[in-house]
Amino acid sequence: MDVFQVHQQLITDYRGFTSGFSQVRDERVRQHVDDRMRSGDQWPDPYLSLNPNFEAGGSIDDLVREDLLHPDCSRVFRISKDEPTGFGGYDLTLHQHQREAIEVARGGASYVLTTGTGSGKSLSYIVPIVDSVLRERAAGTYRPGVKAIIVYPMNALANSQRFELEKFLQRGFGEGEAPVSFARYTGQDRERAAILADPPDILLTNYVMLELVLTRPEEREPLVLAAQDLRFLVLDELHTYRGRQGADVAMLVRRLREACASPSLQVVGTSATMTTEGSESDRRRKVAEVATGLFGVPVAAAHVIGETLRRATTADPADAAAIAECVDRGTPPDAVDAFVADPLAAWVEREFGLAEDAESGLPVRPAHPSTLPRAAKRLAEATARSDDVCRAAIEATLQRGAALLDPRTRRPLFAFRLHQFLSKGDNVYLSLEPEETRYITSRYQTVVPDGSPTGSERILLPAVFCRECGQEYLAVTRISEGGGSRFMSRQDQDVSGGDTISGYLFVSTDVPWPESAESAIIEQRIPESWLVTASDGSVQIAARRRADLPEVLSVDPAGYEVDEGGTSVAYVPSPFRFCLRCRVSYEQPRSNDFAKLASMAAEGRSSATSVITASVVRSLRAQPDLKKEARKLLAFADNRQDASLQSGHFNDFVQVTQLRGALYRALLENPDGLTHEMIEQRVTDALGLSLPDFAKTPDAKYATGRRTWEALRKIVGYRLYLDLERGWRITMPNLEQTGLLKIHYTDLPEIAADESVWVDRHFALRDDDPEHRQELMRLLADELRRVLAIDVDCFDELGFEQLQKLSDQYLEDPWGLGERETRPETGIAFARSGGRGTQRRHLYLSGYGAFGRFLMREKQFPRTEAKLTRDDSQKIIADMLAIMA
Structure with a gap:
């Protein structure tokens, strides 16, 4: 097995994971993060240790002859007794x-x-x-x-x-x-x-x-x-x-x-x-x-x-000329006798496996482990060869030593291990100054190390980033001090509702937050769902939202609020409700801020473990010389609860990625797209499963076999539709969010262009351009679909009950529905009511909602002179729903 290839793939996968779910908008901060990632701060060079060889103490049979052990111990303690029948194994050497x-x-x-x-x-x-x-x-x-x-x-x-x-x-x-x-x-x-x-x-x-x-x-x-x-x-x-x-x-x-x-x-x-x-x-x-x-x-x-301990090799590990010849040779000896006499093998054993005890002069384990780059550099200095050549020679020697067995102990001559430490990384810390001059570091500190030219300290605050646009915010705690306010560093960004002293600072010179609410409305910086239309037709901020508006302040580098001379900031109280740059808003005020703001120090531990595990297992399966039973990974957890959590997370991770992979392959094979009628069958085919992989009756035939396949197809369809919900897996965005999947709606261009269906509808739609009508219907359909307002059998009560029965009768875990799995709460009831029914899943699509505000925006309908009201937006939504239905 090429362990170095496995390790390289692991680092590649972990790098892609940690860098893939967060983005950084500011160029200087992004450069800093990229430099840290390139330098490998989150994955330092692995320590390499060589299991030393131990001095022999005699075989079990020897100890039996000396009467140290009972004779039956010779039958018990033997190596390879699990080989083919009739083979009694080898005598065990202690x-x-x-x-x-x-x-x-x-x-x-x-x-x-x-x-x-x-x-x-x-x-x-x-x-x-x-x-x-x-x-x-x-x-x-x-x-x-x-x-x-x-x-x-x-x-x-x-x-x-x-x-x-x-x-x-x-x-x-x-x-x-x-x-x-x-x-x-x-x-x-x-x-x-x-x-x-x-x-x-x-x-x-x-x-x-x-x-x-x-x-x-x-x-x-x-x-x-x-x-x-x-x-x-x-x-x-x-x-x-x-x-x-x-x-x-x-x-x-x-x-x-x-x-x-x-x-x-x-x-x-x-x-x-x-x-x-x-x-x-x-x-x-x-x-x-x-x-x-x-x-x-x-x-x-x-x-x-x-x-x-004893040395496994016999050559002189200090013979630089002989070692250089071995490096130039490139390929280590493939026979045991030649390998143990190889000078480079002796040097590798001394470097990674053995040191000399200063008191006794006997071989002992090294006090400090070494890394491959460090060892390659030392070997290059001793042999006058390049670091890359020496590194390749060391890797080849280690791999060959691991493949050769000691004829006495039947253990590898060089049993080595890589100890790789993976870190989630630390936060990015920024000083309270404008973007072009602020101090940037990833080392935890409370103040800028070089101090301030004015004599006062410059505090450092942890940065978090909007998951939609990458805008940075500073996580702070607001305290009263000296009759004014001061902002201090806050490490925990996940603050639930009701905490008025915790929040975020927004610093921006290109798009500063407006001084007044009126200016913010005019500049369209306020989310649509925060606005209401007054009786005089003017747009105002809803009364319940006024206390949550950002507050414009001036602060000095030490975090104190000042009247003038400081940096202009906008203080956003927690929990985070909307991004001051991209305006993405969150209608669940008590939801966790982790889903809204990314931190460089929080990658999602369970997801990271699943990614690492999957990477290793996938690499092991690709090793052609590794036995099937050896392609395993042993993972430890601190306690039983953590192990249960991680195993459940990994099972879910595998099933989701397997299903998404099948959907992706099915789309590649059908470049014209997949419709509702065919998607279940094509994705199930792309999974490449056989009956024993998912059936409770692995050898099912005839009607039972057909019903088992039908149950799998329906479960696949259910999971595919469920995965269309946007944003419920922060570290596992669906294919649409990653740009690998696009969803279109049948007949939208034709419906938008058919003037006869719009004659009796709201005048704004009736007089609108067909292209704009099509775009509005697509936006509305996207909003409905992303909250699972999808009219499919598996989402209604009767259909889900039938799906459960099929699953219980025919499917084995993990393909069947879970014992506690319940029918998902969707927005379908609201969609069927034409915009006047019960709102579910925070689906704000009435005249009071975000989509309604979008429709009421000035000049949204260029051909309409009249100013649209709340009732107009509700009627427009209802008309579009009725026509699309």
Whole structure:
């Protein structure tokens, strides 16, 4: 697998995502944002780490011959037992630290593993546990019950360990013949009753669940009774138990020992990141002190087991001339013996995998990880070759080393990893000055670093951007100070209604906000829905909107309101109601400002995770040399709730993109467009699904098969119409919003040109140009469609009920309707009433609404001399609806 190609595609996709849903209008600010993105501030060069090779501690068979392990361990711990039937696998070779752990465990002492990630820490306690159970069986002292409890900080780790135990304890043995039993007992288990009835030898759980076991009577009695004289307690990832949580776990260990009557309980801890300070002996002593306090039993410094590393290569990593020859050669050796003797391979191993301990001189992991560009630069300095050539040589060496297996351990010679940190980025911060002179930065600061020439500070305020036009606003809090007002930085832009001290500052020299409301009306800066027509025919601002108008002020660079000499700004109280430049307005006053204003520090975490996940999975599927079962991605979440949220979001993300992709492909295959009658069939065909992909009965035939396909087509049609709603997915605009889809309406030109249908309609429409009538009808149809005022069967009550029945009977998740999915609230009832019915979904299409105001605008109908009123606009809308129907 070419991991560098996967990484490059990941960065490309994430860059497109973070830059695609927000725009910046101001040229200087846009240049600043573009420069940051090009420099990779949000995705710094990944750290590259090479899993080091460990000193061998002998094979399982060797330890059996030395009587360190029971003979049956040779049957249990073998590699590749899951290969074709009849193959018993390979003998497992242990690392030196694993052998040391087994030796300490045989002596009955508690111990701690402090080896690095990927060092096989789990085998360091699993082997002793299994060996103990096997010896009890052989001696005839075996008693059914729990012999070991392994505690993980996350259920995901317990799940992963369960699969590892399956490889050793189940594969290679017949059904029910496993020598040692195990089970996972966590909050997500459905088989608790079976575990309580027949407790296993090894119990995998988390510390919260273990606490509950000791407090719930229905669980305490069977499990604690089964765990009498408990032999092992393992605490994985010890570094997570600190502070109050560490104290809780320490008390839990003591209570468990008392409840299980286990005075000789062995406690085992593992962690790769306990401490890095001091010498090796200092670190062992510190870890022993911490473990003693946590375990409640003495842990000797000698029983803190670290890793013993060895070099995989044999060449001199400092031979610059030989390394230069390898760089010029371009292709690393493809045989194991030649590769381990390759000078460039030795240099790569030293750069990314091994360093020398200053105290002992032994190989250790590097204290500081390196990046590929940094390593390429060092190699270029040593070999007098270009950075690009050296980078390509390093990548090729790493890839070849990962493909070659060590004949002794059957593990890759170079098992390396890329550690990529992805950031949502920081806000853009601007000083309170005119656009051409203001200070711009993306580093969080409260004031401009160089100060002000006048001696007063110049504050920095976070910028947010209109999602429609990219106009910048400064997020502020307005406070009273010294008898006047002062504006301070505000980080949280998502302010709900009723907060009068939070808002935004609008700074513009080319389109400043007018000083008076009358001027704003004349310049057509006020949204149509904010205006009313007085009895004298004049246009005024609605009384309920006057308190929400922007306030023109003058402020100095420190944020104080001043009488003169400051920067002219318009203060917009939160929540954000309309853009002062493009006039896009929001009729839901308490809605979240995230849907209206974009911040460079808020990309939509769930959407970002879904994009990253999809990118990696898609890249893995494109790797020809990767086995199908290996094309997987493992993702961790902080808790079960986050995992559930993210999995649901990802499922929705995949289905939406899959459906939109099918619609796009169907449109490409039908350049003349798709009509209502054919769109369901063509898009379903473009999905490329087979019956088992969506059917509850995968092998359905005849009428059942036909009905199953019909159900899928109807669901596809329903989802397509539902996706026409504008703006409900901020980070996932639909195809129309991205410019990939255009929607036309049948017969509009003919209807607009047919004078006979307009004779009895409102005089403004009757006397209008056909082209203008067509444009008005298109605008009205667009407004209706974007609030789902669409007359289709799946949106009415009976049609949706039939759709639910089809879905429940024939379709499997995720293609069917969800259990809690309800019929969408649409504007169809209003549309059918001709503009006089109930308003839904904030569909302001009556004479009091935005579209009505648009119709009443002066000179909107050039052929009409009369001034239009509210009643006129309502009649015009009703006439157009009636004719289009």
